[in-house]
Amino acid sequence: MDEKTITCLGFRKGVRVKLADRKHSWPNSSFFRVNDCEGCAFEPYCKRLLKIKTGKSRIFEIQPHHAQLKQQARDLLLSPEGIELRVNRSCQVEGAFGVLKQNMQYTRFRRRTLDRVTVEFALTCLGMNIRKYIRFSIKNSLPFYWKAPEDLAPETFKKPSARRIINRLKKRKKLQPNEIAKKGYKKKGKC
DSSP states (O other), X not given: OOSSEEEOTTSOEEEEEOOSSOOOSSTTOEEEEEOOOTTOTTHHHHTTTOSOOOSSOEEEEEOHHHXXXXXXXXXXXXXXXXXXXXXXXXXXXXXXXXXXXXXSOXXXXXXXXXXXXXXXXXXXXXXXXXXXXXXXXXXXXXXXXXXXXXXXXXXXXXXXXXXXXXXXXXXXXXXXXXXXXXXXXXXOOOX
């Protein structure tokens, strides 16, 4: 995507337009018009929030700089270095909080103001890091971190499927809002 055109889900090009009768919802946003939407597989999804769903074109309001930053972040996450960081983070960060809470019985703060809580948590983390350092120095080994192989290819972003999106919309339309919320909760065992 460049600053003057966009590509919609149906791979149709959209051009930047100026609309005098509409205000921008976000700062630095632009309006883009995509023509020939009639017959597109993604048409029900794109026009789901419009009051008038007829017409051959659709107008999108997009922040081009924000979209470029999102694409750049997605590319970095799908690169081999991003894959390596994601794999290692999943086994590092959550485990540290588990050790703090379970092994060190640190389940609540004992101070009240933000400054004191910050100092208390910093000292607790410092103590945990010193314990870790002593443990690794006694063993004379470093922790294992997964290294990405040299020939690892970057992941690709999964292309959207019109049929899957439309089926998901149909399932959500049948449910009432409170039923959708209920499905989001995990059921616990019977009492």
